[in-house]
Each structure stands twice: as structure tokens, then as C-alpha cells.
Amino acid sequence: MADNNDFDRMLMNLTRSLAVALGERDRHTRLHSERVVRLSLELGRECGLSEDQLAVLALAAEFHDIGKIGIPDRVLQKPAPFDDDEWENMKQHPVIGERIMLAIGHEHTAQAAVAVRHHHEHFDGSGYPDGLAGEAIPFYSRIISLADSYDAIAVTRPYHKARGHAAIMDILHAEAIVKHDPALLEIFSLLIERSPLRAADA
Numbered sequence: 001m002a003d004n005n006d007f008d009r010m011l012m013n014l015t016r017s018l019a020v021a022l023g024e025r026d027r028h029t030r031l032h033s034e035r036v037v038r039l040s041l042e043l044g045r046e047c048g049l050s051e052d053q054l055a056v057l058a059l060a061a062e063f064h065d066i067g068k069i070g071i072p073d074r075v076l077q078k079p080a081p082f083d084d085d086e087w088e089n090m091k092q093h094p095v096i097g098e099r100i101m102l103a104i105g106h107e108h109t110a111q112a113a114v115a116v117r118h119h120h121e122h123f124d125g126s127g128y129p130d131g132l133a134g135e136a137i138p139f140y141s142r143i144i145s146l147a148d149s150y151d152a153i154a155v156t157r158p159y160h161k162a163r164g165h166a167a168i169m170d171i172l173h174a175e176a177i178v179k180h181d182p183a184l185l186e187i188f189s190l191l192i193e194r195s196p197l198r199a200a201d202a
Helices: 004-025 027-046 051-062 066-070 084-090 093-104 107-117 139-154 165-175 182-194
Strands: none
Touching: 004 027, 004 051, 004 066, 004 093, 027 051, 027 139, 027 182, 051 107, 051 139, 066 093, 093 107, 107 139, 139 165, 139 182, 165 182
16 A cells, blocks of 8 residues: 555656646646746745645645636637637636546645635635635635736736736736735735746836
8 A cells, every 4th residue: 555655746746747738738827827836825925824735825826727728729729808608618717627636636636626616706706616705715716816817917918918017016906805805915015026926017
């Protein structure tokens, strides 16, 4: 019977394989996920999370978009806004991601799966897939949501140009209470000023 160290090594190899698969499917998503991990961990440490909690947060942040593996190329790579049907399709990626993480069958990946499912919930309850609001949204998900939004706005995509740091923060503050946890945003606003991942000024 394999001991815990063997299982941990197997888990590490499995998650590394998933990361490679995501990169092969969509290099942009893979690079974005790497930056989201780093930003999420910075925010998690600032919030006083334990090492075990940070490990779960890192796993969830790394694979928050793994469900995009199940989204058709015509939607995933569309260089224009989605129509209603395409948007409904894209909104399935957190649910698909949760299923993928749960299939690994480890305590940490089960916790990460919950965070993956809910990283597009909005603080006012207007997000997806379950319309959770406020502190009903898992804490890991609220952290990832902020890191995800910051990096997404900072990088040029087919449907928008990269924004400078000040413009990004203006957008995030405008989304506070509606999209983001305002208390977390306050902490993030301070740490991002000294982060190596701070976007350049416009």
C-alpha cells in the first residue's frame, strides 16, 4: 500500500500533468493562471492564511480556469464579445473545473474544487454559477476573483487592450460591493503597490 509521501508525489505529478494539459490547450490561460497563483498567494499571506490554507489556495488559483478545457474553441478563442448562447457556454467552465478537481480524489483538491466552482460569484449575488453573495462565497474564491480580475485587465486580449495600473484599480474599486469583497479589495489595494506583479502605469 502506498504511504502518504507516495500519494503526495502522485498528486503533485497529476496536478503538474493537468497544468501541462491546460498549457497545451491554451497558452494564454496557462500564463494567466501562473500570475493569478502568485497574486492570490500574496493576498492570502496578507490575510494571515496558514501554510496548509495557502497550499489549497495555490491549487485552486492554478486551476481556476481548468474547466476551459471543456469549452469549444469557437467560444474560447472568439476575438469578439460572446452572444447569449456562447456566454452561457463559457459560464460552464467553473462547473467543469470543479468536476475535474473532484475527480482527483484528494482532500486538498476537494477543497480547491469548491473555490474553482465559485470564483465567478459576485459579492452582490449577481455572479455564477450559483448566485452566492457576500461571505457565502468561499474565501478562497473571493481572493482568486480579485487576482483574476486584476491580471485579466492588465493583459491585452482579443476583445480589449491592456490597462495601466491606475485604470485597473479604478475599475476594481468601481466593482467593489457589486463584484468584489470590499474588505479584501482594501487589503489588495495596499499590497499591489509593492507587488512585482503590479501593472505598469499607462
